[in-house]
Amino acid sequence: MSPSSSLAIPDAAIQAIIGAGRRMDRFHWVPATAGNFSVRLPGGRVAITRSGRHKGFLDADSVMGVDLEGRPEEAGARPSAETLLHCGIYRRFPEAGAVLHGHSVANTVLSRQAGEGIELAGYELLKAFPGLPTHEAAVTLPVFDNDQDIARLQRAVDARWDGMAAISPATGSVIPPGYLIRGHGVYVWARDMDAALARLEALEFMLECELQERRSR
Template identity: 90%
Template sequence: MSLPAPIPDAAIQAIIGAGRRMDRFHWVPATAGNFSVRLPGGRVAVTRSGRHKGFLDTDSVMAVDLEGRPEEAGARPSAETLLHCGIYRRFPEAGAVLHGHSVPNTVLSRLVGEEIALSGYELLKAFPGLPTHDATVAVPVFDNDQDIARLQAAVDSRWQGMSVIPPGYLIRGHGVYVWARDMDAALARLEALEFMLECELQERRSR
């Protein structure tokens, strides 16, 4: 039986760098969060389970297939790897996925219904197809579920009814997922979304 191909160092370093950057913003407390990069040949590089994302190293990244099956016997990827795989299967242009747990996205997701509407923000231009602030983006919110396969089925079902799918969603009381063509673009998108969510939270507090 042949050994799996090594994970490209560029993918590993992108994941390590994302962890350090998100840790500086306090978006991945304790062992929360997970990150991935799409690899050629239907492979995904993803963080291992139980690692603090601010202190990742080369051993903190492993490979799975698009169904979330580890290439390395006995290895444990992040618990929500199936959500990453669902994004890659649904969006062929997605090259990186980020999941974080900030205070604004956690609190707001507990206060709203099935979506959060973001309107009039300059940083909406960080989302694809929005050249102006004069727009509204509905960010979906899904109920949390420890059965990740069932949660992914709920995400897939919601996509079926949406004409425009924003590159991100929230899980209630849990965190945020975003994706983009590569890690740099995903980080920019996450920072834009987190800024707008923090603005929404502060505005609600001031009412």
């Protein structure tokens, strides 16, 4: 069943998601059917990739709508299996307008080797993260254990965010705009798709540097 016109997804959101898929596919960050992308829509809606689609070959039919609880707007439609993680980001961060999830070699390998986080320090591209105007900074990217129970994984993410915000209430939040799932991939968000892609590329560059540096030790 096609959604009614009142639930149509704006073409700009569809094209942003299609463009993100092609760009990330060129970097080999979304092999096979891996990865998922979304854009926040007005009225508590989210445009997100359907399950099982190769992200380098998305089209308008590859994008569907859900609400902020992950419920599909189309009867019988199947969104990405990790839709609840996207919704969790949108509920937590009202400034987030787009979310990207990718599976690069660097983020997969490093997350398998990490503890609860990966520290990135001294990189020029740290300036791609909000509140970091200089390379003379450090950010710890959280790492969460993989879990096929996505609702339970989202509860773990929320618990970490609650704890981090409590550390520095004066600043409102000390939460970096991204996290890793162990052996699985990265989540990054920003105000819109262009900003999210820039943030992801900066992060992937730093993770690749970390991987190469560890290999040379």
